[in-house]
Amino acid sequence: MKLRSVLMVGALLLGGCAVNPYGGSPAPVGETAPPVKQPDKVVTEPEVSTAQPTPVAPLGLAQAMANAVVQAPEVRALTRGDKPVLLLAPPQNNTQRQIDTDAMAAAMRPRIQAGGFRLVDADRVAAVTGQLEYQQGGVNPASLVRLGRQTGAGYMLYGDLGEVSGRYQLAMSLMDLKSGELIWSGSRSAQR
Template sequence: MKMTNQALVLGLLAAALVSGCSTEVSYGDAKATETVTVDYGSTDLQSMSGKMVQSLIDNPVMTEISSTGRPVLFVDSIRNKTSEHIDTEALTDTMRTQLLRSGKVRFVDMSKVAAVKEQLEYQQAAGMVDPASMVRMGKQTGAQYMLYGNLASIVKDNGKVKDVFYQLTMNLMDLKSGELVWADQQEIRKQSKKKTLGW
């Protein structure tokens, strides 16, 4: 009988421990400031891309290049020069979306050139597409400007304090002249401190 009570108590303790280690999932505000770690996060993505887009839209060069209509841009990849694995495509996607929403520019998507070429070749050669709806080769819109950049970081860590500095640099190049017509930098500094137990 004594052994059964001990087994029951141990079973209840084990159940309590397991239930105490369960994971709770909830939705949060996608725009809320994220401060889980000093590593690059969603707040950094939103802040940097938003400020960079606003800088380009507000710059006098945008008024100049859009005076004859909405210029056509393409986005080259942002080079990740940090020590972290960062999905820089999320940065370019966010900036492209915000710029398109502004109504100031148009974009061609260079990442889909191979897929588009394959589809156009199919339409031309297969004989299965109605000629009236067929898209002809050589009718694609050419980009006039290229948007590209770098994401860099500097990390300092003395064991008690970790300081991370991020710098996003973006450039807009006129493809006809090779001239840089706009450039800007956005910077973020984040810091974490190890707390001493008992304080």
């Protein structure tokens, strides 16, 4: 017990002699060192490999389709007197490939205009079809008919691009928007 008391008294004496970090003299104040600058981290973006649209076969196919449309006897009968207004909708891409169908429609425009049609402005068509796709989750023929009427077109040329046995197949139809009558329908195919 005596030993215990001696240890207790010794601990108290030594504890009282320790330096108090919070009292007494103020902390030394001097010039602060500039902050350490961290090196710039080099961040490289991963390369994204996107398949480029295949331009050759579908564009040639689109031009062949435009020729077929304007050379059809029933279409020639429409364009004899005046220049009817046509809504040219880009073909719906039903292939597994990334193909720019707007470019296909653009390739068809000059031949269709030379064949006697006035075309609805492509930017206007793109804006309205984009809105329809957003609202309805896709463009269907009924919404295209509404689009044609909104743009003042009397006729609409629409279709699908598919792939059959390693070949592209473009099927298109020409419709009278006032009566709903299908005036012409045809398809063309080309090697992929």
